[in-house]
Amino acid sequence: MHKIGIIGGGQLGKMMILDAKRLDYYFVILDPTKNCPADSIADEHIVAGFDDVEAIKQLAAKVDVVTYEFEHINAQALQMLEQQGHKVYPSSETLLHIQNKLVQKDWLRKHDIPVPDYVKVGNIQEILEAGKTYGYPIILKTCTGGYDGKGNAVIRQESDVQEAFEALGAGKLPLMVEEFVPFEKEVSILVCRSANGDIQVFPVAENVHVNSILDETTVPAVISEDSTKEAMDIARKTVQVFGCCGMLCIELFVKKDGHILVNELAPRPHNSGHYTIEGCYTSQYENHIRAILGQPLGDSSLIRPTAMKNIIGQSNGVANVQGLEEAYERPGVKIHIYGKEKVAIGRKMGHITATAPTIEEALESVRYAYSKLRLL
Numbered sequence: 001m002h003k004i005g006i007i008g009g010g011q012l013g014k015m016m017i018l019d020a021k022r023l024d025y026y027f028v029i030l031d032p033t034k035n036c037p038a039d040s041i042a043d044e045h046i047v048a049g050f051d052d053v054e055a056i057k058q059l060a061a062k063v064d065v066v067t068y069e070f071e072h073i074n075a076q077a078l079q080m081l082e083q084q085g086h087k088v089y090p091s092s093e094t095l096l097h098i099q100n101k102l103v104q105k106d107w108l109r110k111h112d113i114p115v116p117d118y119v120k121v122g123n124i125q126e127i128l129e130a131g132k133t134y135g136y137p138i139i140l141k142t143c144t145g146g147y148d149g150k151g152n153a154v155i156r157q158e159s160d161v162q163e164a165f166e167a168l169g170a171g172k173l174p175l176m177v178e179e180f181v182p183f184e185k186e187v188s189i190l191v192c193r194s195a196n197g198d199i200q201v202f203p204v205a206e207n208v209h210v211n212s213i214l215d216e217t218t219v220p221a222v223i224s225e226d227s228t229k230e231a232m233d234i235a236r237k238t239v240q241v242f243g244c245c246g247m248l249c250i251e252l253f254v255k256k257d258g259h260i261l262v263n264e265l266a267p268r269p270h271n272s273g274h275y276t277i278e279g280c281y282t283s284q285y286e287n288h289i290r291a292i293l294g295q296p297l298g299d300s301s302l303i304r305p306t307a308m309k310n311i312i313g314q315s316n317g318v319a320n321v322q323g324l325e326e327a328y329e330r331p332g333v334k335i336h337i338y339g340k341e342k343v344a345i346g347r348k349m350g351h352i353t354a355t356a357p358t359i360e361e362a363l364e365s366v367r368y369a370y371s372k373l374r375l376l
């Protein structure tokens with residue numbers, strides 16, 4: 001029986017375990033929160049911080065392969081495991097090329113993968129210079145640690161520079177400026193590479209964010225054939241040049257002229273790929289597990305149009321889901337609740353997926369179900 005270690009016990013880890021339990025694999029998770037989402041279904045839970053090197057070693061000693069469900073972890077600890085002969089996927093090298101947004105963009109650009117213009121900045125003067133070069137608005141980003149838009153500040157004019165610089169740590173964290181892309185759409189593409197070399201590219205998904213948090217995904221993305229082909233080509237090339245093993249999510253901007261730019265990468269299953277559980281023949285979670293075990297990958301094609309809506313906390317308190325019966329009134333609706341004890345504003349508590357003959361019907365179904373659910 002395969003034994004798999006996951007650093008992180010959130011919803012992504014939980015969904016990996018749910019899929020892999022069909023094969024009766026054994027899971028050990030490492031997460032500082034005792035009642036984290038994956039705790040109820042993991043075989044073992046090491047309650048420790050993500051940077052706790054001793055705990056990471058302990059995890060590796062218990063399993064055949066270590067993976068992780070988010071990228072803000074200690075790459076040196078992963079490197080140490082690799083040197084001691086443990087299998088870690090994605091590798092520490094892949095992670096080091098991705099977890100710093102500046103390093104990631106440098107690597108993409110070096111390999112001729114299209115990205116927005118960007119520049120490293122360290123002080124207000126350099127941000128002002130970037131503003132002159134690109135024209136306002138510009139977007140200031142911390143190179144490390146950002147998620148759900150935390151770590152980004154849109155600067156609309158010169159007079160906003162100081163405030164944005166201070167909001168992002170006043171130079172304590174490494175910073176970069178990007179040109180602001182007036183994109184037509186945000187899409188993402190998921191690609192998986194197995195340790196045995198197999199590659200599967202998932203369909204392009206169209207994403208709508210609210211307050212920088214993913215709100216809805218619809219698949220297939222309504223974009224031209226040329227844009228779709230460009231996204232698929234980028235996916236195949238990116239997974240190779242970063243030497244990825246496992247799932248890779250590539251967030252993309254579709255420009256008004258139909259061409260594609262890469263916004264950012266995540267070397268793991270991704271929120272915008274939740275739809276694959278019901279929408280595709282093989283989910284991103286199953287393919288991730290197959291990939292890190294070096295198995296052949298499953299067919300990632302879409303079964304029929306699919307929509308996904310995140311259930312995001314709108315208040316703070318104890319989570320208690322109500323309204324499931326009404327939410328299930330629409331056929332094709334599947335509800336996922338992650339099991340977080342506390343709801344908080346902006347926190348991802350669950351998601352709803354629906355498949356249907358058309359994207360519009362699938363979207364209508366998830367919105368209907370969402371309107372019937374209450375979190376408190």
Ligand code: ADP
Nearest residue numbers: 116139146147148149150178179180181212264
């Ligand atoms: P995070 O790592 O926090 O998810 P991102 O860098 O992906 O942050 O940015 C979050 C959102 O901000 C994106 O989904 C997009 O809507 C917007 N954004 C990011 N970079 C740019 C850019 N260069 N131009 C326009 N919008 C951007």
